[in-house]
Amino acid sequence: MTQPELAELSRFLFEPLALSLLTVSMVAYLYAMSARHVPRPDGTVATSGRRAEQAGFVLAVLGTIALAAHIVVRTLAAERMPLGNMFEFSTIIALTTVVVGLVVVVGRLKRPDLMGFLLLGAVLTMGAALLVYTEPGPLQQVLGTSWRAIHVSAIVFAAGLFTVAFVFGALYLLRDTAERHLRASMPGGSVGAARAVDLADDDLGTVPQRTSPDTVEGDVAELEEQFGKEHRRRMRAAIDPVRLAVGTLLGTSAVSWVFWVEGLRAGQDLFGSGFTRFVTVDIVMVLAALLARWAVPYLPSAATLDAMAYRTIAFAFPIWSFAVITGAIWAEQSWGRYWGWDPKETSAFLTWVAYAGYLHARATRGMKGRNAGWLAILAFGVLMFTYYGVNLVISGLHSYA
Amino acid sequence: MAWRWLTRMKTALIILAVLGVQTLLATVVPQEPNVPATVADWRSGVAGPGTAVSQVIDVFGGYDVYGSPLFLALLLLLFTSLTACLVPRIRAFWRSARHGRPPLSRNITRQEHVATFASPLAADEVHARTRTLLARRRHRLRSADADDLGDGQVAAEKGIVSREGGSLLFHLSFYVLLVGIVLGQLTGFLGQVGVVEGSGFTDTSQAYWSTQPGRWWGYDDHTDFQLELDEFRVDWVRDVRFGGTPSLFEADVTVTEADGDVRTDTISPNVPMVVDGQKIHLLDWGYAPRIVVSDGGRVVWDGTTTARVTDDGSFRTAVKAPGADPDVGLAVALYPWAPPGEDGTPQITGAPWADDPLLVVAAYRGDLRLDQVQDVNRLDTTGLDLVDTAFVRLGGEVELADGTTVAFPELSRWAGLQVSRRPTVGLLLAGAALLLAGLVPALYAYRRRVWVRAVDDPAGGSMVTVAGRAFQRPDAFTGEFEDLVPLLRQELDAVPEDGPDDHEDAAPDDRGTDDAAVAVTSPKGGDASAPTTPTSGEEKVTT
Numbered sequence: 001m002t003q004p005e006l007a008e009l010s011r012f013l014f015e016p017l018a019l020s021l022l023t024v025s026m027v028a029y030l031y032a033m034s035a036r037h038v039p040r041p042d043g044t045v046a047t048s049g050r051r052a053e054q055a056g057f058v059l060a061v062l063g064t065i066a067l068a069a070h071i072v073v074r075t076l077a078a079e080r081m082p083l084g085n086m087f088e089f090s091t092i093i094a095l096t097t098v099v100v101g102l103v104v105v106v107g108r109l110k111r112p113d114l115m116g117f118l119l120l121g122a123v124l125t126m127g128a129a130l131l132v133y134t135e136p137g138p139l140q141q142v143l144g145t146s147w148r149a150i151h152v153s154a155i156v157f158a159a160g161l162f163t164v165a166f167v168f169g170a171l172y173l174l175r176d177t178a179e180r181h182l183r184a185s186m187p188g189g190s191v192g193a194a195r196a197v198d199l200a201d202d203d204l205g206t207v208p209q210r211t212s213p214d215t216v217e218g219d220v221a222e223l224e225e226q227f228g229k230e231h232r233r234r235m236r237a238a239i240d241p242v243r244l245a246v247g248t249l250l251g252t253s254a255v256s257w258v259f260w261v262e263g264l265r266a267g268q269d270l271f272g273s274g275f276t277r278f279v280t281v282d283i284v285m286v287l288a289a290l291l292a293r294w295a296v297p298y299l300p301s302a303a304t305l306d307a308m309a310y311r312t313i314a315f316a317f318p319i320w321s322f323a324v325i326t327g328a329i330w331a332e333q334s335w336g337r338y339w340g341w342d343p344k345e346t347s348a349f350l351t352w353v354a355y356a357g358y359l360h361a362r363a364t365r366g367m368k369g370r371n372a373g374w375l376a377i378l379a380f381g382v383l384m385f386t387y388y389g390v391n392l393v394i395s396g397l398h399s400y401a
Numbered sequence: 402m403a404w405r406w407l408t409r410m411k412t413a414l415i416i417l418a419v420l421g422v423q424t425l426l427a428t429v430v431p432q433e434p435n436v437p438a439t440v441a442d443w444r445s446g447v448a449g450p451g452t453a454v455s456q457v458i459d460v461f462g463g464y465d466v467y468g469s470p471l472f473l474a475l476l477l478l479l480f481t482s483l484t485a486c487l488v489p490r491i492r493a494f495w496r497s498a499r500h501g502r503p504p505l506s507r508n509i510t511r512q513e514h515v516a517t518f519a520s521p522l523a524a525d526e527v528h529a530r531t532r533t534l535l536a537r538r539r540h541r542l543r544s545a546d547a548d549d550l551g552d553g554q555v556a557a558e559k560g561i562v563s564r565e566g567g568s569l570l571f572h573l574s575f576y577v578l579l580v581g582i583v584l585g586q587l588t589g590f591l592g593q594v595g596v597v598e599g600s601g602f603t604d605t606s607q608a609y610w611s612t613q614p615g616r617w618w619g620y621d622d623h624t625d626f627q628l629e630l631d632e633f634r635v636d637w638v639r640d641v642r643f644g645g646t647p648s649l650f651e652a653d654v655t656v657t658e659a660d661g662d663v664r665t666d667t668i669s670p671n672v673p674m675v676v677d678g679q680k681i682h683l684l685d686w687g688y689a690p691r692i693v694v695s696d697g698g699r700v701v702w703d704g705t706t707t708a709r710v711t712d713d714g715s716f717r718t719a720v721k722a723p724g725a726d727p728d729v730g731l732a733v734a735l736y737p738w739a740p741p742g743e744d745g746t747p748q749i750t751g752a753p754w755a756d757d758p759l760l761v762v763a764a765y766r767g768d769l770r771l772d773q774v775q776d777v778n779r780l781d782t783t784g785l786d787l788v789d790t791a792f793v794r795l796g797g798e799v800e801l802a803d804g805t806t807v808a809f810p811e812l813s814r815w816a817g818l819q820v821s822r823r824p825t826v827g828l829l830l831a832g833a834a835l836l837l838a839g840l841v842p843a844l845y846a847y848r849r850r851v852w853v854r855a856v857d858d859p860a861g862g863s864m865v866t867v868a869g870r871a872f873q874r875p876d877a878f879t880g881e882f883e884d885l886v887p888l889l890r891q892e893l894d895a896v897p898e899d900g901p902d903d904h905e906d907a908a909p910d911d912r913g914t915d916d917a918a919v920a921v922t923s924p925k926g927g928d929a930s931a932p933t934t935p936t937s938g939e940e941k942v943t944t
Contacts, residue, residue: 138638138646145671314844321840325833334671336682336821337591338829339582341435341467343428350424357414357421359844364410382425394428 006077007136013070014091015130021063022098023123028056029116030291033298053112057102060119064098067091078136083152086391089159090129096160097122105164109308113298114168120288121167127284131259131277132392147330154323155348161316162355162383165309169376171292172305174239176370178296181238232297239293248289249282251377255384256281262392306369309376310362317355324348343394347386354379407478408485416479420472427466430458440464480579487572494565502543503558506852512868514879516886520855520893521862524553527855527893531555534892535851538885555853563846564873570839577832585825587617590679595707597689597815601629604820622822624677627657631665633816635686637754652683652816668818678822685709685817688716688735690760693808696725707815708735709778714751715761719780721769728769729805732780734761735812747792760793760809764801847873851885865893 035049071091074082082088101118105111256278263274299305327348332338339345358375361367406412431439431449443449444459462469506512520527532542532555540557592609594602602608604626636649651669656676658664666674673680687709694702701724708716720731739747739759747759765785775781789802798808849871855863867886871878 138648147671318837318840318844322837325837328833329830330671332823332826333673334682335684336673336680336819336823338823338826341427341432346424347428350421350428353417353421353424357417360410360414364414367411367414382421385425390428 003077003136006073010070010073010077010136013066013073014126018063018066018070019123019126021059021066022119022126025056025059025063026116026119026123028052028059029112029119030295032056033113033116033295056115057106057112060098060102060115064095064102067095067098071095074136078138080138081149082136083148083156085134086132086387087129087134089152089156089387090125090132092153092156093160093163094122094125094129096157097125097163100161100164105308111300111308113300114171114308117167117171117292117295118164120291121163124284124288125163128281128388131281145330145333147326147333151323151326151330154319154326158316158320158323159383159387161312161319162380165312165316165376166380168305168309168312169373169380170289171295171299172302172309173370173373173377174244174292174296175299175305176302176373178235178238179302182235185234235297236293239296241290241293244289244293245286248286251381252282252285253278254381255388256285258385258389258393265393306373309373313355313358313376317352317359320352320355324352343390344386347382347390351379351383351386354382404485407482408489410486413479413482413486416475416482420475420479423466423472423475426463430463430466432466433464434468480575483572483575487569490565491569494569498562498566501558501561502541503556503850505543505554505556506850506854506868509554509852509854509866509868512852512870513875514869514882516867516882518865518867518886518890519858519862520865520890522855522893524855524857524863527863527865528553528555528853530892531853531855531889534889535853540851553855557851557853558848559851560846560848563842564848567839567842567844567846570835571843572839574832574835574839577835578829581825581828581832585615585823585829587615588822588824589615590618590622590820590822592820593685593817594820595685595687595815595817596628596630597705597707598630598633598813601627603627609820624679625659626676628676628681628818629655629657630816631655633686633814635814637752639754650683650686652818654681656681678824680821680823682819682821683816684819687815687817688737688755688758689813689815690718690733690735690758690809691811691813692720692731692733692760693810694720694722694725694729694731695806695808696722696729697804699724701725701729705811705813706733707778708733710753714753715749718778721771721775721777721780723769723771725766725805727766728771730765730767730769730780730782730785731807732763732765732782735759736761755812758795758812760795760807761790762793762799762807763790764788764803764805764807766803845874847871847877849878849881851882853889865889 029052032049032051032053035052071082074088074091078084082091097118101115101122105118106115259277259281260274263272263277264270266274268274327345328338331340331342331345354375358372358379361372361375431443433440439448443455443464444452446452446455449455458464462471466472509515522530535555535557536542538559540559541561543556543558590612591614592612594609596602604623606612606614606620606623631653633652634649635647638646638648651667653665653667654674655663655665656674658677664676668674668681668683670683673682675681687707689705689707691705692702693700702720702722704720706718706720708718710716714736716735716737718733718735720729720733722729722731736747736749736751736759737755738750738752738757740750740757742748749759764787765780765782766788767785770781770784788805791799791801791807793799793807793809795809795812798806800806849869852868853865854868855865857863867889869878869882869885
């Protein structure tokens with residue numbers, strides 16, 4: 001096959017193939033999440049959810065294979081490791097998210113109910129990758145060093161893990177709001193309360209393994225039977241959709257404005273395609289937040305989500321540290337200075353500081369819980385700014401993306 | 402009061418947050434030490450948000466955040482806060498590492514994890530063997546003297562040194578990094594110089610275009626090596642899709658060190674040359690046109706200038722010839738690939754390869770004021786009169802309106818080299834290694850205690866209770882405890898000389914335990930008796 005043919009094939013494997021497979025898998029998993037909680041009149045639990053879950057798993061595996069194949073073909077098309085530009089970074093972040101989801105979250109922790117949202121994160125990352133699509137091609141010579149493979153793969157892997165942690169952290173905040181509301185409205189009620197208090201002092205918390213759908217969170221399941229639809233309604237009602245939508249819009253805009261500014265820099269009209277990108281990203285994120293609100297009653301307990309977010313960040317943080325250090329080593333080798341306050345270096349360091357802040361807050365009385373949760377969201381915002389903002393808008397030595 | 406405030410974690414987090422916000426601003430606002438030209442454009446209003454905003458930024462030192470007093474003061478405050486946190490922690494860590502012994506459990510059956518089984522061994526023997534086993538598994542032990550709690554007990558602890566020690570190592574590595582950075586700033590040297598192909602330079606302060614010496618760097622610290630640029634090669638991917646991506650960028654150099662050693666080497670991106678502990682990087686390049694200017698038949702300028710690339714792909718330089726009367730100044734733009742179009746006018750492509758170079762000159766007359774400090778590559782046209790503008794092709798010559806001729810006989814290239822001395826890189830690397838070495842156990846090691854109590858059974862053998870509790874990562878400990886109990890049981894099952902039992906039916910039948918199964922209880926959610934909060938404050942992270 002010729003180079004352009006390989007390039008075309010790699011593009012096809014990415015979009016539509018992998019993107020649509022993972023999107024359908026996401027829908028299947030989200031459906032399974034909601035269906036498994038439907039009790040039948042005879043007292044058994046619906047199995048329709050399980051079929052959808054199996055279908056989702058198969059589709060996710062196929063999508064992962066397609067994505068991995070895309071990376072292989074792209075490697076052949078460009079005749080180099082695909083670690084050279086933003087499109088390629090995004091692809092690997094998405095791959096990391098899906099693989100961590102399938103292997104750790106579904107495989108080891110037996111938490112398929114979270115897979116839908118991890119897939120949502122991966123699909124959105126892939127969609128955003130298409131906004132910065134680059135044809136496979138050769139690299140600048142400065143990138144031709146083994147440090148690139150080490151530094152870039154570590155930083156992209158850590159970014160994928162942080163994406164997973166963001167999904168957990170955002171869901172934790174929503175679920176926590178709902179649980180608090182429920183607890184407050186039912187004096188003496190025990191939904192999640194005891195557990196949340198117990199786990200609060202444990203550094204890494206416990207992630208209870210889920211064995212079968214009906215042993216999950218006994219008290220929630222009980223309430224489910226008692227109140228059913230009413231219970232779900234009340235959980236969702238705890239989260240004001242307007243506030244959620246506006247908050248998500250503003251939060252996303254804190255980063256997504258770079259698409260608009262990039263468009264203006266490229267000489268587009270004020271409301272040109274850069275503006276369209278900016279608005280699209282914002283709307284998609286708001287829709288995702290509203291989807292999460294709908295899913296709140298089906299989510300694991302807030303304490304579990306919090307523990308999972310913490311563990312993911314605790315795992316990713318040393319990898320990110322390592323990546324920043326190798327970046328400094330590479331800079332020393334390549335530019336003769338290990339640190340130059342280049343915007344990319346600075347913001348990668350800032351991301352490190354933000355996640356370090358989260359880890360410290362998690363270990364500090366009065367800061368843990370929701371405060372730490374918000375810090376995790378903020379840290380992810382800083383990461384996204386480091387990734388999109390600095391690459392697209394701010395010129396520096398790293399602006400070859 | 403102020404000291405107490407400073408030692409709080411919340412304070413440290415707030416300082417860190419303020420530093421973070423400053424740093425974020427510094428990523429958005431151009432920084433003078435990094436991109437002085439962009440800052441100048443912002444100040445003059447050519448680019449950026451306008452002069453009014455620019456003045457506000459200047460008031461807050463926004464163009465040099467990392468050098469601003471506020472930034473440095475906060476950094477100092479952060480390190481003070483860190484020190485205030487670390488000193489008591491190190492003291493406590495030292496004490497516990499040397500003398501700390503796990504406490505006995507008053508209520509062994511009410512710990513988080515409890516298992517009971519029977520052993521054919523006497524209680525004392527059980528305790529002795531348990532101690533050996535736990536010591537082998539690198540637990541620190543405390544023996545129970547009998548009158549302590551009224552019965553014998555083995556208390557063991559593990560993980561405190563690696564977790565707290567790792568955390569301390571992680572935080573102490575910042576001091577190593579700080580020392581490395583500050584010392585490196587003071588004793589380091591950075592210099593940039595452009596060298597035209599076929600010529601060279603000597604490592605003295607005057608030879609560099611620009612230098613950033615550390616405060617403790619002296620003229621004597623130059624090593625006086627000589628460098629010749631033998632050949633400089635540059636090429637690009639000449640494909641419309643990826644046009645302009647460099648594919649080759651390297652320089653062959655010959656270096657004569659002060660002691661007379663001669664070495665040849667090739668410098669390319671990522672592969673600097675090391676001379677006397679200094680690294681020579683190839684960072685910049687440009688074209689070096691030779692330009693000859695004659696005024697009335699007399700050559701007033703014949704020289705090679707180093708033209709630098711600009712945003713539109715042209716390479717700009719200037720010629721300043723004070724020998725003419727009045728002075729002649731040329732503003733020069735070189736377009737490397739500007740083939741003639743159908744009507745003969747040059748087609749400017751912006752491509753960097755010199756397939757068809759074109760020189761565009763604007764000639765000025767007047768006082769060049771060369772007694773003032775000037776950029777060699779830029780002609781300050783204030784007070785000068787424009788004489789003429791013209792194109793010159795390589796090998797060609799053109800006569801301007803006032804009779805001056807400009808010739809362009811030769812085109813070579815220059816390479817921008819950077820000489821840097823970073824004496825503390827090794828120290829910084831060590832600091833980074835300490836950081837990672839401390840970080841991993843600080844996050845993953847966990848502190849846990851195990852208690853084993855055996856009570857002699859009048860019928861022979863003893864009843865063994867194993868209890869455990871983790872301070873962090875309770876789920877990891879659950880697995881460890883589940884592994885430990887059978888191991889301990891096996892160890893304590895060893896048949897004494899007169900014992901009749903073998904492994905399968907080791908437990909006497911009248912103790913209420915299954916002989917096959919070990920009764921293991923694990924914590925249930927909401928079990929109030931299981932203490933999940935560490936009882937003493939020392940193991941809480943405070944920094």
